[in-house]
Amino acid sequence: MKNSPQMKGAWLSRKYFMILTVCIMTGFILGYSYNISKDKRDKESISHFYTQQGDSYQEELIAQQERNKELSDELNALQSKILEYEQTYKTNEDTYDVLAEEAETLRVLLGELPGSGQGVSITLEDHNYNSSSNPNDYIVHESHVFSVINELKIAGAEAISINGQRLQAHSYISCNGPVITIDGNQYPAPFVIEAVGNGETLLSALEISGGVVDQLLTDHVVVTLAKKDLIHMPAITKGNS
Amino acid sequence: MWLPLLGLILGIALGILTDIQIPAVYENYLSIAVLAALDTMFGGIRAQLQNIYDDKVFISGFFFNIALAAGLAFLGVHLGVDLYLAAIFAFGVRLFQNIAVIRRILIEKWEEYKLKKSENLPKAR
Numbered sequence: 001m002k003n004s005p006q007m008k009g010a011w012l013s014r015k016y017f018m019i020l021t022v023c024i025m026t027g028f029i030l031g032y033s034y035n036i037s038k039d040k041r042d043k044e045s046i047s048h049f050y051t052q053q054g055d056s057y058q059e060e061l062i063a064q065q066e067r068n069k070e071l072s073d074e075l076n077a078l079q080s081k082i083l084e085y086e087q088t089y090k091t092n093e094d095t096y097d098v099l100a101e102e103a104e105t106l107r108v109l110l111g112e113l114p115g116s117g118q119g120v121s122i123t124l125e126d127h128n129y130n131s132s133s134n135p136n137d138y139i140v141h142e143s144h145v146f147s148v149i150n151e152l153k154i155a156g157a158e159a160i161s162i163n164g165q166r167l168q169a170h171s172y173i174s175c176n177g178p179v180i181t182i183d184g185n186q187y188p189a190p191f192v193i194e195a196v197g198n199g200e201t202l203l204s205a206l207e208i209s210g211g212v213v214d215q216l217l218t219d220h221v222v223v224t225l226a227k228k229d230l231i232h233m234p235a236i237t238k239g240n241s
Numbered sequence: 242m243w244l245p246l247l248g249l250i251l252g253i254a255l256g257i258l259t260d261i262q263i264p265a266v267y268e269n270y271l272s273i274a275v276l277a278a279l280d281t282m283f284g285g286i287r288a289q290l291q292n293i294y295d296d297k298v299f300i301s302g303f304f305f306n307i308a309l310a311a312g313l314a315f316l317g318v319h320l321g322v323d324l325y326l327a328a329i330f331a332f333g334v335r336l337f338q339n340i341a342v343i344r345r346i347l348i349e350k351w352e353e354y355k356l357k358k359s360e361n362l363p364k365a366r
Contacts, residue, residue, distance in 0.1 A: 022300065027248065031258075036263065
């Protein structure tokens with residue numbers, strides 16, 4: 001105040017004008033920076049909100065991705081398992097086929113399945129005999145039937161029936177005078193034995209020299225062999241066995 | 242004494258009402274400008290209280306300080322070094338010194354005033 005005695009009367013001295021200017025500028029800068037920082041704070045709070053939202057979305061995304069990863073791992077494990085199974089199946093497929101065929105053949109042999117196909121038919125008849133001789137020498141005995149059946153089985157017959165009665169693995173045949181009993185059913189002569197199988201093989205097996213047919217002829221049995229293209233045999237049901 | 246206060250209030254009002262956006266890069270300059278302006282203000286008050294106030298020093302100090310600080314900040318931004326910290330440090334230290342001096346002077350004056358008052362009063366009675 002010492003250097004302005006001559007300006008004391010003026011309403012707005014130079015000094016006060018300067019001070020006013022500086023004060024206004026300072027105030028302006030202060031206010032302006034306050035304004036800007038306030039804007040920034042607002043923006044930050046908004047962006048903070050968005051950041052939070054983004055964070056939550058990101059967390060969700062990460063969780064989903066982890067879940068995806070788990071599931072794909074599971075999928076991979078299952079696929080490798082399937083592959084394993086497939087490989088095992090591939091190696092065992094042939095075996096299964098063979099087993100299935102064998103099972104079918106065995107069922108036919110057991111008589112559980114109806115057998116049909118080409119085959120042979122053998123008829124054994126009693127020879128005409130005179131009353132003077134022993135009739136036992138001229139009739140068909142069970143042993144003849146047995147030998148035929150055995151020969152057929154050895155030759156690979158799949159199914160055998162006698163007079164329409166299908167034979168199974170545990171059938172029994174017994175001689176009972178002029179008739180024979182098969183599984184409790186009596187059949188008189190002539191006996192028609194039918195067998196499903198390879199006809200030529202069966203026939204040649206029966207007709208082999210010194211074989212079954214020769215023996216039968218020696219025993220005065222009338223044998224008729226016939227190859228058939230289609231023989232159908234019913235399955236044995238549990239009831240009549 | 243009311244004129245600077247009025248000017249300050251007027252300036253603050255203007256600044257708040259102004260709606261100009263500046264890029265975020267220049268916010269350093271603004272902080273420096275704030276410091277420079279405050280420093281100059283308190284410097285002026287101190288000079289006034291110490292009876293060494295001069296218009297030219299005040300005004301030139303105000304503008305020169307702001308320009309220098311802004312220049313330092315500019316250089317710092319372009320060199321990749323935080324040079325504006327130097328300006329902030331210098332201004333901050335000076336601000337505190339100025340305020341300390343002002344406080345001391347005011348306390349002295351108050352003590353003098355009290356002393357004078359206690360001397361005057363018994364005489365008056």
